[in-house]
Amino acid sequence: MSVTKDGVTLKTPKVSDYYINNLLKQKQKWIEKKLFEIQSRIYVDKNILDEKKAKEFLASRVEYFSKKMNLSFSELKFRKMKRRWGSCDSKKRITLNTYLYNTTKEQIDYVVVHELAHLVHMNHSKEFHLLVNDYIPFAKSIQKQFYIL
Structure with missing residues (x-):
């Protein structure tokens, strides 16, 4: 079943x-x-994607939150990913899934703040989650909405 x-x-x-x-x-x-x-999960329609619009909007959210959080990153990239919404590496490069654009603004903001928080904490420690919650008050409930692509 x-x-x-x-x-x-x-x-x-x-x-x-x-x-x-x-x-x-x-x-x-x-x-x-x-x-x-x-x-209650998100299902992304991979057929509906204006890539230029997606990149512009996602970049604007990263810029907004990086200023608000007083954090800087070295590079912002976009990819169509099957298993991740975003990533941040030790060289401060942030990669966002372009399909993220097909979710809600709250969900986009959660992923953006989540990845930016990795610039401070490269783990998922209590401090990491507290930082995310400072900017996304209902982060835990938003996180539960995500479904692997």
Whole structure:
């Protein structure tokens, strides 16, 4: 049994409808929980992307928060990534996923602040999360919305 954004899929050997219905009844709460979790996640439509607009908007958010946080980075890059929304390396280079543009402004700001916070803390320590929370008050709830691409 699998639950996706498109619904529930049940693959079974040759069994009766009674067995299938009984199994679905037994798993109903679990299915409802999974459907709720999935519906609250972000799914990016990779077909809808104005790359120039995306880069301009994302760069403007990085500039805004880097000034607000009084932090500087060496380079800002954009890539279409499958597994990450962003990254920051020890050479202060920030890379953002261009698909991030298809999410909400709050989610974009969370990722931007998250990556900028790595300029101060190159880990996910308590201090790192406190810094992120200084600029994104509901960071934890926004983080839970993200789904791996």
